[in-house]
Structure formats: C-alpha cells, structure tokens
Amino acid sequence: MAILDVTVERAKIGDGSSESEAELGLGVRHLCESGITTLPARYVLPPADRPGNPCSALLPVVDLAALRAGDPCQLAALHAACRDYGFFQLLNHGVPPDVGRAMLDAARRFFFDLPLPARARYMSADIRAAVRYGTSFNQLNDGVLSWRDFLKLLIRDTRRLADVVPSWPDAPEDLRPAAAAYARACQRVFRELMEAALDALGIVRCRGELLEECDGGSQMMMLNCFPACPEPELTLGMPPHSDYGMLTILLQDEVRGLEVSYGEGGGGWAVVEALPGAVVVNVGDHLEILSNGRYRSVLHRVRVNGRRARVSVASLHSLPAERVIGPAAELVDEQRDRPRRYMDTDMAAFLAYLASAEGKHKSFSTPAGSTSFHLVVRQLMNASRSSSFVTKSMGAVQADYGEGGGGWAVVEALPGAVVVNVGDHLEILSNGRYRSVLHRVRVNGRRARVSVASLHSLPAERVIGPAAELVDEQRDRPRRYMDTDMAAFLAYLASAEGKHKSFLHSRRINIISSSSSSSSSSCRQAADEC
Numbered sequence: 001m002a003i004l005d006v007t008v009e010r011a012k013i014g015d016g017s018s019e020s021e022a023e024l025g026l027g028v029r030h031l032c033e034s035g036i037t038t039l040p041a042r043y044v045l046p047p048a049d050r051p052g053n054p055c056s057a058l059l060p061v062v063d064l065a066a067l068r069a070g071d072p073c074q075l076a077a078l079h080a081a082c083r084d085y086g087f088f089q090l091l092n093h094g095v096p097p098d099v100g101r102a103m104l105d106a107a108r109r110f111f112f113d114l115p116l117p118a119r120a121r122y123m124s125a126d127i128r129a130a131v132r133y134g135t136s137f138n139q140l141n142d143g144v145l146s147w148r149d150f151l152k153l154l155i156r157d158t159r160r161l162a163d164v165v166p167s168w169p170d171a172p173e174d175l176r177p178a179a180a181a182y183a184r185a186c187q188r189v190f191r192e193l194m195e196a197a198l199d200a201l202g203i204v205r206c207r208g209e210l211l212e213e214c215d216g217g218s219q220m221m222m223l224n225c226f227p228a229c230p231e232p233e234l235t236l237g238m239p240p241h242s243d244y245g246m247l248t249i250l251l252q253d254e255v256r257g258l259e260v261s262y263g264e265g266g267g268g269w270a271v272v273e274a275l276p277g278a279v280v281v282n283v284g285d286h287l288e289i290l291s292n293g294r295y296r297s298v299l300h301r302v303r304v305n306g307r308r309a310r311v312s313v314a315s316l317h318s319l320p321a322e323r324v325i326g327p328a329a330e331l332v333d334e335q336r337d338r339p340r341r342y343m344d345t346d347m348a349a350f351l352a353y354l355a356s357a358e359g360k361h362k363s364f365s366t367p368a369g370s371t372s373f374h375l376v377v378r379q380l381m382n383a384s385r386s387s388s389f390v391t392k393s394m395g396a397v398q399a400d401y402g403e404g405g406g407g408w409a410v411v412e413a414l415p416g417a418v419v420v421n422v423g424d425h426l427e428i429l430s431n432g433r434y435r436s437v438l439h440r441v442r443v444n445g446r447r448a449r450v451s452v453a454s455l456h457s458l459p460a461e462r463v464i465g466p467a468a469e470l471v472d473e474q475r476d477r478p479r480r481y482m483d484t485d486m487a488a489f490l491a492y493l494a495s496a497e498g499k500h501k502s503f504l505h506s507r508r509i510n511i512i513s514s515s516s517s518s519s520s521s522s523c524r525q526a527a528d529e530c
C-alpha cells in the first residue's frame, strides 16, 4: 500500500523529478537557486514518514546560572530532564547573545551569500574530513534525500581549537572568528553540564578522569541550512536520528523545525518551542551508555518550512575519539537489580559498524527502519540461541503481537503439538526475514505448570551473521545485523545475565517491527564521525 502511494505521488511530482543525481549532490540551496517549484522525487518520503500536522512540546527548563550556584532544584531538574525527556532548554547558559547571533549570522551568509563554487570547495566524499560541506543526512546512502545542506567543523581535541580554525572556510570573513568563539562557549557549557550530570548520576570514582577527558574531548559543529521548501509536507530536513556523543547543544534561529519523538514506543512527534535566548540541549548515545540507561538519547528530526529558510548549529560533544565508553561502575550492580545494559563501545567498534551497515538503517526506503549505534550494541548483547520449547500446558505462554509489540496473546496449541519459535541467531542469519519474537509466561492461581524448552544453535565458536544470499546492497536488501559470536554473548552474560532481557528485547523488537511505518534512524553525527 505504501509502495503504491509513493509511486502515485512520484508520478504526480513530474517536472521536479528531472534533476540529475549530480545536480542533487550539489545540495538543496543550489536546487532552490535553479528555480524549482515542486519537490524532486528523490526528496519525497513515503506517506507514513511525512511530517504530518505539528503539535508542540514545551521542553523542561534548566537554569545554568542557578545550577552553577549550587541550587539543588536545578540539579534535580537537569537529572529529571535527561532521564525523562532526553532534551531540555538551557537558560542563563553563559553563551553571550552576540556570540550566538554572530554564529548564526555567519552560517546564514555562508549558505545563502556565497556562490556555489565557494561552498563546493569544501565538498568531500570522505565522511571523516574535518571540514566538510554536504547535503542531506548521509548523502551516499540515503534512499530518500533530506532537505538540508550542512557544513561540518570537527575539532578532534577541543584543547587544540586554535590549530584547526585556519582550515575552516575563509568566507564569509567573520565565519572563522564567529565559529571559534561559539565553539569555545559551547565547550564551557558542555563542561559544566557534564560536571552536573556526573553529580546527579552519582558518578564519583572516575569523575576527575572523565572531566579531564571532556576538556580534551571531541566537538563536532554542524551548521545546518534548511532552505524554504516548495512542498514541505512531503519531506524532512533531517530524518529521525539520535546524536552520537555525550551532549548536543543546539542553537537555532527563530524558525521552528526541531521535533522530538514522544509517547510509548515513540510514535508521536512534537515541535520544540524554545524560550527566547535558550539553547536546546539533548542527551547523546554516549551519555545514555555511560549512565547505563538512566539518561535517554531520544530520536529527533527536523521539519522544513514552505516560506522561511531555517539555520541551526548543533554542537556535539564527547570524550576523545579513542576512549572506550561503557556504563559507569557506580551505576551497575548485578546484585541490586541494576544490571549492565550496554557493552563497552569505542570508535573502532563504531567504524566497524559503519563499514558493515553505514547508512543502511538510515534510509527511508529501507523496510527495516533503523537504529542508532548504541541500539545496535544492545542488539548484539542480546544475541542468544535459536530455540524451540515444549510445554506441557500451553495456556501460559504468551507471544508479543501488534504494531510495535505491546499486545500479548496466549498461545493455544493443538493437542500433541510442540511449539517452535525462531531465536535471535536465526533472525540474524535470515537478515531479519525471520523474526525472534518476545514472549513471556503468565502463572496460574490454581495450577502449577511445567515446561521444557530446548534451545538449539550452531557450534558455540561459530560467528553468526546474515547469509550472503540475503544481502544485496544494490537491490534494497541491506545487511541488518553485525556479526555476533558466543564470546560476545558470554561477555554479555557475565555482565548482565538475565537481568534485562525484556528491556533489550523490547528495544530490538520495536526497532524491527516499527520499521515499516516509522523508518526511524540514526547515528548521523556518527556517519559524520567524530
């Protein structure tokens, strides 16, 4: 049905679809200059992924001046915002208004005043380039393009900002000083927020070390440009994604556009309404991992506007790229119902993920939808065995069903039958064609029940990944799982045996089953790696 709709919509778009791929690669600013009046087909989302009617979200507010002064209410507000929303607005952040204004102004002039050749000097196919002008989300892999151009400025070690500034665009002429001043201001905000977050989380043992690493951490500034769009209801400026890093500080002009995912299973989208002078801060994947899941890295996306262009600057902060990140020791206690929820991750693991699945989970045309990097990490932790089980009294087994799970149906089995279910390994081997479904067992007030489950898999040392025949990157059959093996599984068991099966499973199943409708995605800032 969705495919049919898209075909019809594309046919309707007609003249807009005539731009060549090479032309589209030059970005949406260039496209606008060419005078298009309809949206080219490559930007048209399937109906289920389009932005729909906006509703508003008023984010929690944190006052950094009060936090700095030791106000316990502000620490509590920060903690609750990171835990419950993953997003907040920051007031009295200490970024001087003229520094923010100068940053946005220079970014606007870079995108709108410079002729294409001046901007195109910074175009690069290398996603690792420290300075890079590009378009869409992950241009080479996006099935549907996003209505966005960007300039990425990567600072690998924030203490060495001065060394990298000379490599930044020299036009407009105030871009370098404006971006450098803004980068420095964000570094201070990041440092202060991390200090408070570590306190709020009760991370004491490696507090000093972590803060030192924040001081010499990585910072990626994404200058985003979303020109006015001829058919804004058909596309997005950025697809649903989470940010790869500890914290992101977002500066935006007066045009709204940022939307955050909310609701059970993340089905709803709300446009962020920010207070004048506030910056928006969100938790990234690394802080979710460090906090062992107490803080949330939430999916967000950007809607575009039919009349007004929008410019934003997202400053993504993390520890140094080579740092291994895992849950803080204080937040893991296997004895006290605080299992470790994430495997350690580092840039090497992340790059391996990119090499195996780069962009695969970000494409709107990918039926599997997608996930952020840390969700993939969770998924690997969860890999177990293919299984079947035999029950004596079937009535108690329930299997998850429905869009995104959420419903539970009691299994009724025929007399004499055994029930067989697909396990995680077969789901991986089948590259997601077969599903390893959540199930649970209810108990009975009157009758005891006994069952025997026999779980089968390949030899323990065997590395399991999607079968070659079921992966074809050219034909819309991307690889959906990283390889896994028993060592990875045992490492997981050693750290977290059985404690959080349902949490991990529910995330993973959601990712798989919600995919066809939501195609949420991510790790973009990851794609434009740190």
Ligand SMILES: O=C(O)CCC(=O)C(=O)O
Residues within 6 Å of the ligand: 222, 224, 238, 243, 250, 252, 257, 258, 300, 301, 302, 312, 313, 314, 525
């Ligand atoms: O422009 C925005 O509001 C959000 C930008 C964003 O999410 C990003 O650059 O990661």
Ligand SMILES: [Fe+2]
Residues within 6 Å of the ligand: 241, 242, 243, 248, 300, 314
């Ligand atoms: Fe983002």
